[in-house]
Amino acid sequence: MHVVIVGGNALGASLAARLRRLSEEVQITIVEKKNYVSFANCGLPYFLSEIIPSKERLFVTQVEELKIKYNLEVLTECEMLSLEAKEKKIIVSHFGQLKEIYYDELVLAMGAKNNVPPIQGLEEVEYFALSSVEDAVELKENLKGKNKIAIVGAGFIGLEILDNIYDGRKEVHLFEASDRIANMDEDMSLIVSNALISSGVHLHLKSFASAVRKEDEKIVLKDNHGQEDKFDSLIIVTGVRPHIDSIKDSGLELVNDRFIKVDENLKTSLPHIFAGGDLILSKDLLSHSDVYVPLAGYANKDARIIANNIMGLKESRPQVLRTSIFKLFNLAVGRVGLSEDEIKKLGYKYQALYSLPFNHVSYYPGASRLMMKVIFKDDGLILGATIISNVDVARKIDTLSALMRKGGTYKDLMDIDLSYSPAFGSAKDGLNMLGFMFDNIKRLDLKVIDPLSFYRNKDEYYILDVRARSDYAKFHFKNAINIPFDELRNNLDKLDKSKMIYVICYTGVSSYNSCRILMNHGFNCTNVLGGHTYLSLMNLMKN
Numbered sequence: 001m002h003v004v005i006v007g008g009n010a011l012g013a014s015l016a017a018r019l020r021r022l023s024e025e026v027q028i029t030i031v032e033k034k035n036y037v038s039f040a041n042c043g044l045p046y047f048l049s050e051i052i053p054s055k056e057r058l059f060v061t062q063v064e065e066l067k068i069k070y071n072l073e074v075l076t077e078c079e080m081l082s083l084e085a086k087e088k089k090i091i092v093s094h095f096g097q098l099k100e101i102y103y104d105e106l107v108l109a110m111g112a113k114n115n116v117p118p119i120q121g122l123e124e125v126e127y128f129a130l131s132s133v134e135d136a137v138e139l140k141e142n143l144k145g146k147n148k149i150a151i152v153g154a155g156f157i158g159l160e161i162l163d164n165i166y167d168g169r170k171e172v173h174l175f176e177a178s179d180r181i182a183n184m185d186e187d188m189s190l191i192v193s194n195a196l197i198s199s200g201v202h203l204h205l206k207s208f209a210s211a212v213r214k215e216d217e218k219i220v221l222k223d224n225h226g227q228e229d230k231f232d233s234l235i236i237v238t239g240v241r242p243h244i245d246s247i248k249d250s251g252l253e254l255v256n257d258r259f260i261k262v263d264e265n266l267k268t269s270l271p272h273i274f275a276g277g278d279l280i281l282s283k284d285l286l287s288h289s290d291v292y293v294p295l296a297g298y299a300n301k302d303a304r305i306i307a308n309n310i311m312g313l314k315e316s317r318p319q320v321l322r323t324s325i326f327k328l329f330n331l332a333v334g335r336v337g338l339s340e341d342e343i344k345k346l347g348y349k350y351q352a353l354y355s356l357p358f359n360h361v362s363y364y365p366g367a368s369r370l371m372m373k374v375i376f377k378d379d380g381l382i383l384g385a386t387i388i389s390n391v392d393v394a395r396k397i398d399t400l401s402a403l404m405r406k407g408g409t410y411k412d413l414m415d416i417d418l419s420y421s422p423a424f425g426s427a428k429d430g431l432n433m434l435g436f437m438f439d440n441i442k443r444l445d446l447k448v449i450d451p452l453s454f455y456r457n458k459d460e461y462y463i464l465d466v467r468a469r470s471d472y473a474k475f476h477f478k479n480a481i482n483i484p485f486d487e488l489r490n491n492l493d494k495l496d497k498s499k500m501i502y503v504i505c506y507t508g509v510s511s512y513n514s515c516r517i518l519m520n521h522g523f524n525c526t527n528v529l530g531g532h533t534y535l536s537l538m539n540l541m542k543n
Contacts, residue, residue, distance in 0.1 A: 001027065003028050005109055006110055008076075009039060013060070014303035014304070018304050019311065032078060033078065033079045045157070046164055048161065049165065082250070089101060104272065107310075113241060113243045114129040119212055121211050122212055125234065127219075129235070149165065149171070150234050153237040187451065187452045204223065259279065259292070274310070277294075277303075283320065325393060333386070334387045337383055339384060352373060353374050354508065354530040355374075356369045372430060376410055381407065413432060450529055464481050466485040501523060508530050
């Protein structure tokens, strides 16, 4: 059996290695357009900052090493031009010479390419993207001595580039067509936006490049608002799309004329042809909708699934939770599951909970807070989460992902056994506490409100601020009454029992305890989740 793999990076190289581990008899050929295989695409931004010191470190393995270890034929600088499925062959250009390659099984693993939007004048200026080692080398060289840089696109790649080129001395402008950073929930996007602005980044939301032109040695960028500015370098990273130009006329069935349609075993509409990774859509585990998730983890899992199916070990592709994380300055931003916007579109009744736990007990040196948002379906099913902090984000988001894979609920958060010692955690972990919070809402009829909704309607609310008087004096909402938590029981007569009382504190903990006092004395109250800290993180501490 001859298996031909078109593309030699994450999906292709992993697939070839798995096939060889399963059989010494199968003939394996990798067709790769570039002159190298298996490079660390996700490591490219870190080459810009020299965290990864040399381009050689970006190569997971070398061509000759791959050939020797796995007994493969690897054709580099070999581009597939067309697919003729009836004859089970592909037409390639190998060092400029046309060549036919016949297969028994074909795997399409070409990956994705930059999705550059239509911008007037773009063909007349030099701009950079970041999808290959060559891109990284060229961009790194270009940025030397450049002081004013425009990055168009505030997705993962744009943010990682910014994180690795921004040193506080360069003037960096980040343009994003939507009103959100990296398609995050509005409130969590505000936190990241505030972190960017506080660090000196010039952030332009709802702004995109409508036209560019060269003027002397500068690039003039005109945005959709008609504003113009001059830059030394222009980087465009507005997402990716499947690299399917060579198979568009092959008869393969596509979805939305963009994605290769596959079944649960990653078989395409044509016999003996598989596809995976960045070429296909995934099925979301919670919404069951089709989503595009061009992440390396899924490509590597697809490699195993396809190899197993080729060799008769039938295996289906699992649905996805889109678990992800990115670094921005000293912060990690982790996400899993559905966004709040997606949940609203699905029509689910839900409850978003916010918490600010420490990564370990506060009395042990070095404690830092995590900004946690977890969304539950009304029945307690965990639907999604975002966590932002400088510590412990990956552990928390991965724990949630593992629970959600098995249909985890708030009860699982209450019950989950997590490691504890003062240096590493708390006896009641932040994830446990979120489960307890949901339990209180359901069983104690505790009313809560998210910080952004509270802020937008604050002038209409009867507000009780239970922070210390010194904190209240520094800042408070003009219609807020101040009764510190430890004085509340003796001052209940100062509150209007006929009104709904919105209780706010520093993080949401004292306000919860205050709500319990009030509810036990017959008051109606609502706890403001996250308190003044969340409002401050979103840059909303305004009267």
